[in-house]
Amino acid sequence: MSAEAIEAGRTAPPGRLRRLQSLRAGRVLALTAVAVGLFLYFAISAPHFLSSANLFDIARVSAFLLIVAVPMTYLFIALQLDLSVGSVYGFCAVLMGVAVSSWGASLWVAAIVAVAAGAAVGIVNGVVTQVIGVPAFIATLAGFSLFRGLANGIAGGNPVTYVDARGHGFSSLANGTFLGGVPSQAAWGLAIFVIGWFVLRFTRFGSHVYATGGNEAAAAATGINSRRVKFVLFVMSGASCGLVAALQGGWLLQGDPSTGTGFELQVIAAVIIGGVAITGGAGSVYGTLLGVAIIGMLSNGLVLMGVQANWQQFYVGLLIGIVASAEVGINRRNDVRRMIRRMWRARGTAVSTGRADRPSGQKRS
């Protein structure tokens, strides 16, 4: 790097200099536009989409996704992931049922049991990944199978119902409405979103999450305990599964061992559509909110338009493919450009800005 380069850096127009920064802002803006566009499209073409009952329905369904997607966003930023969330959701749902029907606990106590069980599973995931050192993908894949099996085994394959449970105060907290029909699930989702957004953006812990995924060696060299950060994230993820299980239990008054089947993929889809950096170190809870909203509107709107439910997965998959390709394509745009140029055999003086994409070369474990 020559002295001239630094001089050039000082005088270069901001447009050229702040490429990463503007790309990132552009992505959030584009995602917001997609969400708003989708909303307008369905508002115009899907009958009853705009009715308050339907919008509340979307909110109710999306809230559970959001509650688990917030900690998943943290995990992705820190270059980790949790594949066990769907199974832990089911396990906690069954455990809540057992607490009420077998131990005679009230709904309140059972709800606390569910959340505590989720957090305990998170501690196990944290120990296996951060203390023993098993890669998160493998450790939580084991949990994915283990906790579904445990849920099925405990419940004997059938839902545990508890319609005559005590403590209906919790039931109304989990499934009531307020302010003229807003479902309480939506309020829970909103609360988790606000807390999650605030902590990631404004607290020291949030900064350490970004640093851990951005460059773990740098985080360690400056005294950040990245292992502890990641451990806490797994506990948060587990506890969030317990929370959705408790909310669902208070609503349906049963614990079905198949609860949350495929849920982990929906959560991860929402996080990726929300624009978290697949290579870690960047992403936002706001983006995840948009990802959740997009998935929620898609599945609801397509049904209202008469598209078969079977096709929903196709559209969600299409969206993930497009978003991921766009992100990777933007990050590697110089390579892509060069490749296209080579294909056309027009080899002019290739302009390389020469910035290595990821010198640290970290991989999601």
Place this chain on the structure above:
Amino acid sequence: MKSPSLSTTAYAGASNGESSERPPFLRMRGLCKSFGHVTALSEVDLDLREGQVVALCGDNGAGKSTLVSMLSGVIEPDDGTIEVDGQPTYMTSPLRAQELGIATVYQNLALVEQRDVAANMFLGQEPVRLGVIVDRARMVDEATRVIQRLRVGLPSVRTLVGDLSGGQRQAVAVARAMLRGSRMLLMDEPTAALGVRESRRVIELIQEVRSEGQAVVVISHNMEDVFDVADRIVVFRLGRKIADEERAGLQREDLVSLLVHGCRSEEAGER
């Protein structure tokens, strides 16, 4: 703890005669480190005094970065002792080293590209309000102040590090160490990616820091920088310390010969 009557400036260019009065800030004895079959450092003794700039020289792979990593708590020695102010000390973590007032410019810079300059300068040491909330305003102010002192050409401390040139990134790493080190600065090739003017500025800053009474260790392959700024020159070769001289006692040819042949020029001539 150090007694206030002992002014640190008295140690600027401290000679061996004074060393018996007070233990050096940092004393290493018999430090060893191996990576598998590679012996990165063996039996290294070194004293670092406040108000003194020590230059570490040696070929690539001589073990200089390994020594710096040990003093900043990133790696632990296999054997040997480190004393700080005469007290045996274990540099078990970077946090421990920071508590002792030791700050480091790492050779790989240790920056997070996806974060901005201010966040990187306070990485792991973010000032907080109410116990948890990062005080962004203070971070931006203080980062700006240090960057200005360094006279680096940076658009703003809110720029992402990933958007900076190599030289600008190195300047950020240097600025971060300046901000944090209260007693000792370790700089592993701090001018490698800098232009002529920026390098000069870093050398000037090292001189300022010395006059404030800090200990400075600087690794550089630039002879001019070494002879300009160092009070003492230490040469490493294949993991061993082969020379430890006051600058005045070392000729340029001697240093070159030490680096190339592993011995002084007259000795090299005799062979």
